[in-house]
Amino acid sequence: MIKAAVFDMDGTILNTIGDLTDSLNYALVETGHKGGHPEEMVKLCFGWAMRLDMIKAIAMAKGFSAKDLELAGNKIPVEDIPATEEEINELMRVFTSYYGSHNQIKTKPYSGIPEVIRTLRKKGIRCAVASNKDDEHVQSLSKNLFPGLFDISIGRNSKMAIKPDPEMILSIAHRLGIKVKEIVYIGDSEVDIMTGKKGGFPSISVAWGFRTGEFLKNHGAERIAFSPDELIEMILSL
Secondary structure (H helix, E strand, O other): OOOEEEEOOEOOOEEOHHHHHHHHHHHHHHOOOOOOOOHHHHHHHOOOOHHHHHHHHHHHHOOOOHHHHHHEOOOEOHHHOOOOHHHHHHHHHHHHHHHHOOOOOOOEEOOOHHHHHHHHHHOOOEEEEEEEEEHHHHHHHHHHHOOOOOOEEEEEOOOOOOOOOOHHHHHHHHHHOOOHHHEEEEEOOHHHHHHHHHHOOOEEEEOOOOOOHHHHHHOOOOOEEOOHHHHHHHHHHO
8 A cells, every 4th residue: 555655746646848848948048058958859858867957958969869868877888978077067156046946937736736745644644745856956845845744755865865866855765754565656757767666656647748758658557647637546546
């Protein structure tokens, strides 16, 4: 029986793509790269660690196609992506600074997600967040957009490995005093699928975020929810 649901943040519970797109385009232009990239392309840059996200953004600015961005970091090795250390570090610096003060302008919960969390809590299922997003941003977004709904929220920090390493989720299980297999992990990307498999806990992919249902299926998703109601049914059936 599932005793806790741990959620990824971007693309899973929060529609952050508007603010991410504006911030990334700003940072690209400020660092001498082409800007004006649409949300559908920017989605493909995010989901891994910040460094790889910025490498993919530079690749996008240099003309990578949507298909190439999907493969970058997977079938296209990082070292084959045309980005220098100076470019990566400067883009990361500008993006992080700008996004830090512009991450709650367009960002909002996906429709039906707060209700999902409330339903789970009413049934005695604890709820938490584990994200590769900077911890300061995770804490602020959780507090302001989901007040009182999460028992624990963890973002990228110096004390824990980032996903797909399962350390964040394992830490949440320990803090809640439950077994790892009593947790279900919910996310929207290939990174989240890998996290569940590495951690040995069940996972559910959602198809309303940064990756399509077809993409998730092709990357090994065992369960895919296409609506919040379907997500609740899947969690309660485990």
